[in-house]
Amino acid sequence: MINLFQKFKALKRSTFVFRFSLLSLLFLVLFYTFSFWVFKLNLVKAQDQVDIYFEPNIAVFPPDTTFSLTVDSKSEGIGFIRVKIYFDNTYFSLSQEIETTPLLASVIEKTGMNEANTNGQILLVLGLSAEQRQSPPSGVFELAKIPLELKTEETNIHSELAIDSQDIQIVSIDAQNLDFLTENADLLANIEVTPEITPTPTNSPLPTDTPTPTPTDTPSSPDPTTLSLSLINPPILGSQFSTDLQVSTSTPVVGIDAVVNFDPSKVEVVSIDDNKLLSGNTISSFDNSAGLIRISQIESQGFSYVGKGSVAAVNFLAKSVGTTDFDFEFAPNSKSESNVIAAASGQDILTPPQPLSIEIIDKASLKVKLTTSFEGTSGHQVAGIVESSDGFSNSFSTDTEGVSAPIELPAQFIGNTYEFFAKVTGFLRKKATLLVDSGENLVNFGSLLAGDMNDDGVVNNIDLSLMYGSWFGGGSADYNKDGIVNTFDYWILIQNFFKTND
Ligand SMILES: [Ca+2]
Ligand SMILES: [Ca+2]
Structure with a gap:
């Protein structure tokens, strides 16, 4: 009985101990869960760091692999990313052009496939387009697709697709430079599993870790920074023409000033179109009495520009025929003239710009030349319509020599060949082909038929009956202009019987 009681007591105690332990365990679990979340929340909150890495982060070639360069910006809205990537171009190459995200639609720089395969370097500089500034990307998103293919038969290659953590810039929508953490991808290629004949306990026969071929940072001297003006369309007297102001720089720049002199007796500025190459403001002005153009364009804060592009288009009116020059005002180390300012140093790095020399050509005009069956003092005086195959149409009248006064042609006709047609009442339409030059052109239609x-395009019995109707009279059937319609006119008409319009 006592025995039984003691057993019961012991059982009760052990149940108590068991319950206590269970409670403690539960408490511990709850405590750790709670602490974990507190820790994690703190971590997320404290960390604005952007992760930039590849998906997948390891690949065995073959087959060829397209890597997704991925950004995890957490809660940060991204405004701008500059990232440089290296691969060993002795083993790997891009199989096609890199595709970048539409979320950063302004592609400021993207190394082309051929260049990347030559250097083993990819530079991507992406920013928001103007429309995207309201909705910058955040969280996890794909920045670019990097399609790599294997180009070697060599075995046991171990390499990397590497992000240059020394040359990376990630800027938030609030123009803050963000901290980042990069992770490279491992590239393994043509891995051979050596047959296990050696008795030595070999581990997997992975190639010894060959030092990853860090890209040789060739100290290539940057290309000179230039400003240039070029013609977009030919300058023709009395017409407008446009020029393109371009900058080219391999050094990041933040501002451009172009000061250009022109001869106001030859041309005048009509307007300046801002091409918004740099994302900040553009200020432009021109003075048509002094012959001076000023164009300044700057980057938004935190941005810089590298590449070649059009800053602005300057539209002129051509006022006088002849050659004329557009000269950049430039003096080394001076700040009042043309400058291109480097982002890093704030120094003017512009090399002396070349002037643009243009020749303003005369506009084109057309004189019609023809002969008729007319005799007597009136010569070849007729009135008619001259048309081109391109829709141009104008009336003309000829003098006794059969030559018209000059008729102005559209400027775009210059340098091109057109078919012209001349039609005079009572005569068949005639065609002549002409290469239009600037200045005066003579188009010779020869002898009208x-x-x-009845001007229906063919000479036949209907025309003959009309001639009979005015026989011995006058008027349009008097084709030799001797004052009477008779056999002589009949003879002229039947020479062209059944002939038709050109
Ligand atoms: Ca007819
Ligand atoms: Ca006659």
Whole structure:
């Protein structure tokens, strides 16, 4: 009985101990869970760091692999990313052009496939387009697709697709430089599993860790920074023409000033179109009495520009025929003239710009030349319509020599060949082909074919009957202009019987 009681007591105690332990365990679990979340929340909150890495982070070639360069910006809205990537171009190459995210639609720089495969370097500089500034990307998103293919038969290659953590810039939408953590991807290629004949306990026969071929940072001297003006369309007297102001720089720049002199007796500025190459403001002005153009364009804070592009288009009116020059005002180390300012140093790095020399050509005009069956003092005086195959149409009248006064042609006709047609009432339409030059052009239609009395494009019995209707009279059937319609006119008409319009 006592025995039984003691057993019961012991059982009760052990149940108590068991319950206590269970409670403690539960408490511990709850405590750790709670602490973990507190820790994690703190971590997320404290950490604005952007992760930039590849998906997948390891690949065995073959097959060829397209890596997704991925950004995890957490809660930060991204405004700008500059990232440089290296691969060993003795083993790998891009199989196609890199595709970048539409979320950063302004592609400021993207190394082309051929260049990347030559250097083993990829530079991507992406920013928001103007429309995207309201909705910058955040969280996890794909920055670019990097399609790599294997180009070697060599075995046991161990390499890396590497992000240059020394040359990376990630800027938030509030223009803050963000901290980042990069992770490279491992590239393994043509891995051979050596047959296990050696008795030595070999581990997997991975190639010894060959030092990853860090890209040789060739100290290539940057290309000179230039400003240039070029013609977009030919300058023709009395017409507008446009020029393109371009900058080219391999050094990041933050501002451009172009000061250009022109001869106001030859041209005048009509307007300046801002091409918004740099994302900040553009200020431009021109003075048509002094012959001076000033264009300044600057980057938004935190941005810089590298590349070649059009800063602005300057539209001129050509006022006088002849050659004329557009000269950049430039003096080394001076700040009042043309400058291109480097982002890093704030120094003017512009090399002396070349002037643009243009020749303003005369506009084109057309004189019609023809002969008729007319005799007597009136010569070849007719009135008619001259048309081109391109829709141009104008009336003309000829003098006794059969030559018209000059008719102005559209400027775009210069340098091109057109078919012209001349039509005079009572005559068949004639064609002539002409290469239009600037200045005066003479289009010779030769001898007009008489007899199309009703202007239907063919000389036939209907025309003949109309001629009979005015026989011994006058008027349009008097094709030799001797004052009477008779056999002589009949003879002229039947020479062209059944002939048709050109
Ligand atoms: Ca006819
Ligand atoms: Ca006659």
